[in-house]
Amino acid sequence: MCASLADGPAVARLYAPLLPYERLYAEAPAEASFGSIARGLGVLAATLRRFDDAERHFDVAIETERRMRARPWLAHSQHDLAAMLLDRGRAEDRKRASGLLAEAVGTYRELGMKTWVARAAALGRRTRQG
Numbered sequence: 001m002c003a004s005l006a007d008g009p010a011v012a013r014l015y016a017p018l019l020p021y022e023r024l025y026a027e028a029p030a031e032a033s034f035g036s037i038a039r040g041l042g043v044l045a046a047t048l049r050r051f052d053d054a055e056r057h058f059d060v061a062i063e064t065e066r067r068m069r070a071r072p073w074l075a076h077s078q079h080d081l082a083a084m085l086l087d088r089g090r091a092e093d094r095k096r097a098s099g100l101l102a103e104a105v106g107t108y109r110e111l112g113m114k115t116w117v118a119r120a121a122a123l124g125r126r127t128r129q130g
Contacts, residue, residue, distance in 0.1 A: 008047070008048065011044050011047045011048055012048060014044055015041065015044045015045065015048065018037060018040060018041055018044070019041065021037045022037055022038045022041055022057065022060055023037070023038065023060065023064070024036075024037045025037065025064065025068070026040075035061070035065065035070060035073035035076065035077070036060070036061040036064040036065055036073065036077065038057045038058070038060035038061035038064060038077075039057070039058065039061035039065075039073070039076065039077045039080060041053075041054075041057040042054045042055075042057035042058035042061060042077070042080060042081065042084065043080060045057055046080070046083075046084040046087065051084060051087070051088040054081075054084045055081065055084065055085070055088075058077055058080060058081035058084065059081070061073075061077040061080075061081075062074060062077045062078060062081065065077050071107050071110075071111060072107070072111060072113065074107065075103070075104040075107040075108055075111075075113075075116065075120075076104075076116075078100040078101070078103050078104040078107075079100070079101065079104045079116070079119070079120050079123065081097075081100055082096075082097040082098075082100040082101045082104070082120075082123060082127075083097075083123055085097040085100075086123070086126050086127065094127050095127075097123075097126075097127050098124065098127040098128075101120050101121075101123060101124040101127065102124070104116075104120045105117055105120045105121060105124065108120060
């Protein structure tokens with residue numbers, strides 16, 4: 001929530017205590033299933049504009065979700081990493097972001113996650129803009 005609100009101080013307070021748990025998975029009742037802790041760390045690091053840390057966290061999240069065959073969470077991690085790459089703005093990031101989004105959209109479509117297809121497709125349009 002604090003990342004969505006861009007609350008930098010709250011994000012910074014959450015980041016360090018979660019760091020030792022990067023390779024763990026958070027599970028709660030269905031309405032609060034969180035997936036890989038690394039994904040949350042990636043979102044927090046991206047909000048703090050610590051892009052290299054965010055990329056590393058998202059890569060761990062993608063590895064974890066792929067290994068667990070947690071397809072919706074894998075797609076979310078790919079989507080979040082793509083958004084971070086576009087925000088970082090390096091020339092080489094655009095191509096990787098495009099590939100991640102294509103994978104995420106494919107998964108979202110297969111799983112019938114129409115809202116997420118639209119979100120990822122909208123972000124994908126940013127990869128084609130100069």
